[in-house]
Amino acid sequence: MSxxxxxxxxxxxxxxxxxxxxxxxxxxxxxDIYMAQKNRxxxxxxxxxxxxxxxxxxxQELLDEKKAGRKIIxxxxxxxxxxxxxxxxxxLVGLCSGADFAMEEVEKLLPRNTCALIKSAFGFKLxxxxxxxxxxxxxxxxxxxxxxKKAYExxxxxxxxxxxxxxxxxxxxxxxxxxxxxxxxxxxxxxNLTGVTITAESLSAAIxxxxxxxxxxxxxxxxxxADPAPISGLDALLANQVFFYDNPARFTASVNKICDEVExxxxxxxxxxxxxxxxxxxxxxxxxxxxxxxxMIVEGSGxxxxxxxxxxxxxxxxxxxxxxxxxxxxMIEALVDRYFQVDCAIFTPNKERIDHIKEMxxxxxxxxxxxxxxxxxxxxxMEAIPVEKALEDIGLPCLRIETDYSMEDxxxxxxxxxxxIEQIS
Amino acid sequence: MLFGGIDIGSxxxxxxxxxxxxxxxxxxxxxxGFDPMSEADKMIESTRFDQIMATGYGRNLFEVSFDAPTVTxxxxxxxxxxxxxxxxYTILDIGGQDSKAIALYETGKxxxxxxxxxxxxxxxxFLEIMAKNLGFSIEDFGDQxxxxxxxxxxxSMCTVFAESEVTSLIGRGESPREIAxxxxxxxxxxxxxxxxxxxSGGKIVFTGGVAKNSCxxxxxxxxxxxxxxxxxxxQFMGALGAALLCRAANTEKS
Ligand code: SF4
Ligand code: SF4
Numbered sequence: 001m002s003x004x005x006x007x008x009x010x011x012x013x014x015x016x017x018x019x020x021x022x023x024x025x026x027x028x029x030x031x032d033i034y035m036a037q038k039n040r041x042x043x044x045x046x047x048x049x050x051x052x053x054x055x056x057x058x059x060q061e062l063l064d065e066k067k068a069g070r071k072i073i074x075x076x077x078x079x080x081x082x083x084x085x086x087x088x089x090x091x092l093v094g095l096c097s098g099a100d101f102a103m104e105e106v107e108k109l110l111p112r113n114t115c116a117l118i119k120s121a122f123g124f125k126l127x128x129x130x131x132x133x134x135x136x137x138x139x140x141x142x143x144x145x146x147x148x149k150k151a152y153e154x155x156x157x158x159x160x161x162x163x164x165x166x167x168x169x170x171x172x173x174x175x176x177x178x179x180x181x182x183x184x185x186x187x188x189x190x191x192n193l194t195g196v197t198i199t200a201e202s203l204s205a206a207i208x209x210x211x212x213x214x215x216x217x218x219x220x221x222x223x224x225x226a227d228p229a230p231i232s233g234l235d236a237l238l239a240n241q242v243f244f245y246d247n248p249a250r251f252t253a254s255v256n257k258i259c260d261e262v263e264x265x266x267x268x269x270x271x272x273x274x275x276x277x278x279x280x281x282x283x284x285x286x287x288x289x290x291x292x293x294x295x296m297i298v299e300g301s302g303x304x305x306x307x308x309x310x311x312x313x314x315x316x317x318x319x320x321x322x323x324x325x326x327x328x329x330x331m332i333e334a335l336v337d338r339y340f341q342v343d344c345a346i347f348t349p350n351k352e353r354i355d356h357i358k359e360m361x362x363x364x365x366x367x368x369x370x371x372x373x374x375x376x377x378x379x380x381x382m383e384a385i386p387v388e389k390a391l392e393d394i395g396l397p398c399l400r401i402e403t404d405y406s407m408e409d410x411x412x413x414x415x416x417x418x419x420x421i422e423q424i425s
Numbered sequence: 426m427l428f429g430g431i432d433i434g435s436x437x438x439x440x441x442x443x444x445x446x447x448x449x450x451x452x453x454x455x456x457x458g459f460d461p462m463s464e465a466d467k468m469i470e471s472t473r474f475d476q477i478m479a480t481g482y483g484r485n486l487f488e489v490s491f492d493a494p495t496v497t498x499x500x501x502x503x504x505x506x507x508x509x510x511x512x513x514y515t516i517l518d519i520g521g522q523d524s525k526a527i528a529l530y531e532t533g534k535x536x537x538x539x540x541x542x543x544x545x546x547x548x549x550x551f552l553e554i555m556a557k558n559l560g561f562s563i564e565d566f567g568d569q570x571x572x573x574x575x576x577x578x579x580x581s582m583c584t585v586f587a588e589s590e591v592t593s594l595i596g597r598g599e600s601p602r603e604i605a606x607x608x609x610x611x612x613x614x615x616x617x618x619x620x621x622x623x624x625s626g627g628k629i630v631f632t633g634g635v636a637k638n639s640c641x642x643x644x645x646x647x648x649x650x651x652x653x654x655x656x657x658x659x660q661f662m663g664a665l666g667a668a669l670l671c672r673a674a675n676t677e678k679s
Contacts, residue, residue: 397537411482412523416540419499423535 005056008063012135015128022101022129023055026290033296037232039272041265043258047238050246054289058245059131065091066135071194074136076121077144078316078342079167081335084187086206086248089196093132094244095121095139098288100405102127109154115377116404117288118151125158132245136161138193140186143167144346145379163189169347171340180336187332203331207323213248216255217317223262224306225364228271229279230262233305234295235272240312241289273304278425281361283309283387284372285380286316291405294372297414303421306364309357310372315343318356345379353383354390361396368397368424370417375404397424428675429474430668432501432661433461433483436521436550441664442474443672447508452661457483462490478671480663482522494674499527499538501666506630507533508669509656513628517620517645517653518662519635521549524616528623539619546582547615549635554584555608558591559601566605567640573606582611606640613644620649628652632662 009019030051050058062072071090073080076097085092100116101123109126110119124130133139141152142165156162165182168175191197220239223230239255246254265271280303282294287310295305309315321338325331343353361369369391373381384400391398399420403409427450432439435457442451451472458464461483469477469491479487484495498518506516507529514536516527524547528536545551556566577599581587587608594604612635620629629651635641636659646653656662 392537412540414485415482415497415499419497419535419538419540422497422500423538 005060008060009055009131012059012131013128014131014134018102018127019055019129022099022127025099026054027052029290029292033292034234034238037234037272037299039270040235041231041258041261043254043261044235044238046254046257047235047242050242051238054245055131059135061247062091062093062132062135066137071137072132072135073138073140073190073193074132075140075142076148077140077142078311079142079144079339079344080140080165081183081186081339082248083203083206083210083321083335084183084190084198086209087198087203088187088190088194089202090137090190090194093136094288095124095130095132096241096244096289097121097124098241098291098405099123101129110151113376114151115147115285115374117286117374117377118147120288120405122151122155122158125155133159138163138189140165144344145377147376147378167346171347176336176340179340180332183332183336183339198328200326200328200331203328204323204325207321207331207335209248209252211320211323213243213252213255214317214320216252216259217243219259220255220262221307221314221317223259223266226266226271227277227279227365228269228275229273229277229304229306230265230271231258232272232295232299233280233282233308234292234299236305237287237292237295237308237312240308240317241287243317244312273299278303278368278421279306279364279366280304280421280424281307281309281357281364281366281369282313282372283357283360283369284384285374285377286311286313287372288312293403293405293407293410294370294401294413294417297410297417298370298421301414301418301421303417303425306366307360309353309360311342311344314360315353315356318342345383350383354387357387358390358394358396361391366396368399368420370420371398371400373400373402375402426476426675427474428668428672429469429472429477430501430664430666430671431465431468431477431479431481431487432498432663432667433457433465433479433481433487434520434522434663435482437660438464438468438481438483439661439664440468440472441661441668442472443665443668445672447669447672449665452658452664454660462486465491476671476675478667478674480667494671496667496670498663499525499540500535501663501670502632503527503529503533503535503666504669505662505666506632506656508665510628510630510654513630513654515620515624515627515629515651517616517629517631518633519547519549519612519616519631519641520633520660521553524548524619524633524635526616526619526623537623539622541615541619545584546587547612549633551584551587551612552608552635552638555587555591555605558588559595559605561601561605567609567638569602570605570609570640571643573600573603575603576610577603577607579604579607579611582615587611609638609640609644613641613648616641616645617648626651628654631655632659634660
């Protein structure tokens with residue numbers, strides 16, 4: 001990344017020294033983990049570029065958008081509908097929370113036994129190292145797990161433009177009503193922020209844009225059925241991660257381009273790994289940038305990841321929004337229908353998730369499932385047990401792991417993952 | 426041809442050499458020390474084999490230094506246990522630094538495993554520290570515990586908390602043997618929990634250094650109501666498994 005951005009970062013109030021350190025670690029990690037891979041699709045060069053400019057060009061673009069009057073909204077959860085932001089002439093970016101930062105400061109505000117994702121969200125704010133967070137005109141929190149719910153109360157003291165969305169916990173008629181009411185409230189808040197009134201046209205166009213983005217991800221996901229695997233799990237995860245903050249139209253075009261290339265590879269029987277490489281489905285907590293720990297271990301131990309049942313993955317991108325509505329009301333209903341199907345572990349009961357895991361394992365011909373749980377994440381760690389049971393009932397091996405962002409347990413994790421790969425191969 | 430298996434643990438290194446029939450021809454053991462690779466090198470120098478496979482936490486270091494294939498401890502222990510006792514499908518390994526429970530299919534293939542490797546609780550290290558605190562040698566810690574006349578419950582599984590619990594029990598005048606038994610019980614509870622998560626019946630092969638502890642074996646048997654078999658050299662099972670897998674890889678090739 002060129003040094004031209006230093007002024008921009010300083011103007012945004014970033015702590016330049018800490019920020020340099022973060023970029024250093026990020027660049028090094030990306031080089032070691034991503035650039036060291038063999039036989040990658042050429043189209044991945046786009047993502048290499050995006051990552052190298054993740055705090056540079058993309059931020060410059062956002063600042064330019066701001067200058068032109070657009071608003072930037074940051075979010076921490078796939079329940080925050082990008083369609084509504086886009087329709088009101090705002091840009092939605094997912095805030096990553098995939099690395100530990102300023103942990104000592106964080107632990108002044110949060111108990112130690114808080115999941116790494118939440119701690120990271122605080123760390124990036126307290127450490128003043130996230131240009132997305134600093135450029136956002138509104139940050140949306142949501143009442144999902146208890147950890148996040150309570151954490152937003154404290155985060156509110158650090159971020160003055162925090163908006164908290166309430167979410168249901170049960171997939172009932174009342175639950176759906178709540179989600180709908182909250183989406184309408186969010187629509188009004190966004191309209192207030194941007195001064196732009198959402199119209200049927202703008203909402204329909206926004207739905208179209210986001211559908212196209214999800215469709216491209218569906219296409220990529222389905223191509224991963226092939227053996228030999230035409231794209232690594234690391235690269236597919238990266239696409240899922242970049243999904244959250246890239247320009248939607250450009251992202252869609254880039255993913256589709258990779259899909260074209262991947263289709264040719266499949267036709268030519270080419271892969272990133274040899275045919276018959278053990279295939280693993282990952283299921284569980286989101287893996288946000290730059291959390292590449294598990295896929296790095298898995299794919300460095302002789303297996304390939306063929307799908308992610310995760311919010312940074314298929315749980316987040318599954319299902320399109322029906323765009324046949326004519327009025328704003330109809331479209332909001334369609335949005336609620338789409339989002340209400342997200343099977344996050346904060347819902348109870350949440351049987352759909354188990355069905356989806358089984359479906360995905362079958363579709364992508366997984367030989368085993370690794371359940372990825374972040375330490376202290378009660379919802380997913382609790383669900384891990386029935387998930388394992390359900391998979392065992394259909395004869396599919398499952399490995400439950402519980403970890404965080406630190407590198408301390410790398411050795412142990414590697415042994416576990418390697419033993420699991422020996423078990424399924 | 427001779428096949429070697431080396432198990433590089435964080436506390437000790439074991440090396441086993443077998444012949445083409447799987448018969449053990451040699452076995453060695455050494456402390457890991459500060460420089461495991463030079464220790465391993467010395468051991469290799471004093472043995473004779475044609476090929477070797479490594480396991481244990483230091484296997485990757487060995488792979489790089491000696492260009493040898495590797496296998497995880499899980500598969501190595503499972504292989505050795507099934508080789509010696511092909512009518513048991515559950516394995517419990519309690520080593521110095523970690524513990525694991527493995528369930529097998531009747532073919533010997535791994536069905537499921539559980540591992541505790543994040544802290545010393547429930548491992549040989551825990552027993553060692555506690556034996557020292559109570560003034561017993563690790564060799565007769567188990568035998569002494571078996572002589573206890575009443576039950577004491579040690580509630581802490583964590584080494585640090587258990588240590589202070591032991592101190593206060595001593596202060597209260599409890600007998601060291603009874604405290605010892607309570608400590609064994611806490612390791613047994615943990616091990617039983619792990620076993621129950623992977624399998625619910627049948628014989629159990631108990632491997633690792635802790636399998637030599639008579640009290641552990643008796644209490645486990647009682648708690649689980651399952652038969653426990655102990656291989657002749659329980660600490661060499663990882664190395665034996667690696668040697669067997671080395672032999673298997675070789676026969677596959679030819
Ligand atoms: S896991 Fe749940 S809380 Fe987290 S991003 Fe997904 S839907 Fe939101
Ligand atoms: S990983 Fe779990 S605990 Fe952490 S924010 Fe997500 S749902 Fe909450």
